[in-house]
Amino acid sequence: MSSVYKNRSVLSEDYQPEAILEREDEKQAYGAALSPILNGGKPNNIFVYGNTGVGKTAVTRYMFRQLDDRLNDEDKDFTVVWQNCRNQTTSYQVAVSLVNELAPRGEEIPETGYAPPQVYNMLFDLLDDAGGTILVVLDEVDAVGSDDDLLYELPRARAEGNLKDAHVGVVGISNDYQFRGQLSPQVQDTLCEKEITFPAYDATELQTILTARAKAAFDNDAYDEAIIPQAAAMAAKDSGSARQGLDLLREAGDLAAEEERVIDEETVREAVDRLERTNVRRSVQDLTNHARLALISTTLKTVEEKERSRTKNIYEKYAVLAEENGDDPLGYRSFQNRLNDLSMMGFLDRSTVNKGERGGKSYTYSVTNDPDVILDAVSELNY
Ligand SMILES: Nc1ncnc2c1ncn2[C@@H]1O[C@H](COP(=O)(O)OP(=O)(O)OP(=O)(O)O)[C@@H](O)[C@H]1O
Ligand SMILES: [Mg+2]
Incomplete structure (x- = not known):
């Protein structure tokens, strides 16, 4: 296949569409x-x-x-x-x-x-x-x-x-x-x-927007039309953002161009994975040392326990990792704050457990991304 794109810039951030659809x-x-x-x-x-x-x-x-x-x-x-x-x-x-x-x-x-x-x-x-x-x-x-x-x-x-x-x-x-x-x-x-x-876009609206952009961006026979509802549904479910849908099409197009193949549903699934990896890598890079260790320990716990982990258990893992790494572990309180920060940043999903009669709250955490993706991102940073 000679080319995927008719005009790749149609999928770029600064492209200004002639027509505004669905608004x-x-x-x-x-x-x-x-x-x-x-x-x-x-x-x-x-x-x-x-x-x-x-x-x-x-x-x-x-x-x-x-x-x-x-x-x-x-x-x-x-x-x-x-x-x-x-x-x-x-x-x-x-x-x-x-x-x-x-x-x-x-x-x-x-x-x-x-x-x-x-x-x-x-x-x-x-x-x-x-x-x-x-x-x-x-x-x-x-x-x-x-x-x-x-x-x-x-x-x-x-x-x-x-x-x-x-x-x-x-x-x-x-x-x-x-x-x-x-x-x-x-x-x-x-x-x-x-x-x-x-308001956020729903899948039908995203489909209209993505259909027009795909037509202008890709060669006619470069893609399987089934990818449009697929990408629209994914973006609608996640964020309702047209940008997310467009990013997905571009990533899929790039992948298809590299590997000289048609953009089909499998390409889009691979593109989702690649985008997730890139995003996780970028955000892990910006974490402080202890926040990164806190993320790694939560990830390892999630994998080991196959369920949500309590702060106390994550902290034990963290303390061991920090020692191995030659760092003084943070105190328990600071560590709790670190986990809270990671939830706010979208790395962790936190839920509250009420401790019953004596009152008080504690939290359990799980990671929001695929554990393998997180661990790969961390190891690439040559931790
Ligand atoms: N209704 C639409 N018709 C065609 N293209 C659209 C439409 N809505 C959004 N887009 C495209 O989606 C992308 C994101 O849209 P835009 O930049 O306007 O988002 P935004 O609401 O300003 O987001 P942010 O808050 O992140 O700045 C752009 O590439 C834009 O061209
Ligand atoms: Mg904007």
């Missing part, structure tokens, strides 16, 4: 929230929520493309400033990035050295220079955590007299449901003027 309700809600702009009114502030991979970024980009086309046709002044906040943990950092996004080339400012009010003033001046209607999109905005100063200042800049020529709307996008609750009440009031929620 009619959300597009409509978005359109309604944006409609004042079309009528020359003041833009709403909008908050967009939903789990990872459910189309928040893709739909937002699509809506703005459409809006931009329409407003440009009508010769209206309309600007979108898009900022991904992923690596920006403070309002200050985001404000600097926005300034640099808007500043003329050569007039960018360094990331430190200004007082926050100075940066905000520069930002307001630049927004006023641009004028017209401006939407500031803060994607993955939860990265700023509780430092929501900018989210307070920006939506009320005009009311406070800091903006004269520009009408600014803020669009915040987040996959962290707790983030909204952490915002100060004033910020919640203004920023969440309109809220749009994106």
Whole structure:
């Protein structure tokens, strides 16, 4: 077989699909929230929520493309400033990035050295220079955590007299449901003027999305069509994320290309396994020494006991491993915390056992991934 792909980039993260499928309700809600702009009114502030991979970024980009086309046709002044906040943990950092996004080339400012009010003033001046209607999109905005100063200042800049020529709307996008609750009440009031929620995709919806992408990405005879419902069902069951489904198709395509075979259901099963191995390897790599030992001991216990293990039993195993490894074992309490961290990170599944009359709780743990996959990942790290 000569090739698998017609266009592999169709399955990549930064590909922007021409058509947004299966999101009619959300597009409509978005359109309604944006409609004042079309009528020359003041833009709403909008908050967009939903789990990872459910189309928040893709739909937002699509809506703005459409809006931009329409407003440009009508010769209206309309600007979108898009900022991904992923690596920006403070309002200050985001404000600097926005300034640099808007500043003329050569007039960018360094990331430190200004007082926050100075940066905000520069930002307001630049927004006023641009004028017209401006939407500031803060994607993955939860990265700023509780430092929501900018989210307070920006939506009320005009009311406070800091903006004269520009009408600014803020669009915040987040996959962290707790983030909204952490915002100060004033910020919640203004920023969440309109809220749009994106639910997880079900298998049928994912099938529509994956069918279109597979057609554009793969050669016609490179794949068995049965892989589409298969991949859709897997992603729907696990996360409801279109990204997960697309990742699966790409991994299966790569595997088929390497081995010069057709992508069939067996290829997809192998791709699932490969993706799991890659993910586990990546996350194990980032663990501290003791967290890794705690994970290994839970894994070994799960294999030995063939059932969930109690903290006490895992700790005994851990203490032996740590000694063998030449490390001082953590105390019991710290070890409990380590197990708790591993559950929060998704490595372990924890459940509570009530200890009966004298009250008190204890926990049992099992590993969420295939034990072999974990142990392979650890040994590859040359532990
Ligand atoms: N309705 C859809 N139609 C076509 N493609 C879609 C649709 N929804 C999602 N996708 C595709 O799935 C992938 C993930 O979508 P997107 O990046 O929009 O997720 P997100 O909700 O922004 O996730 P995160 O919270 O992780 O940023 C992208 O490649 C996107 O093109
Ligand atoms: Mg996104």
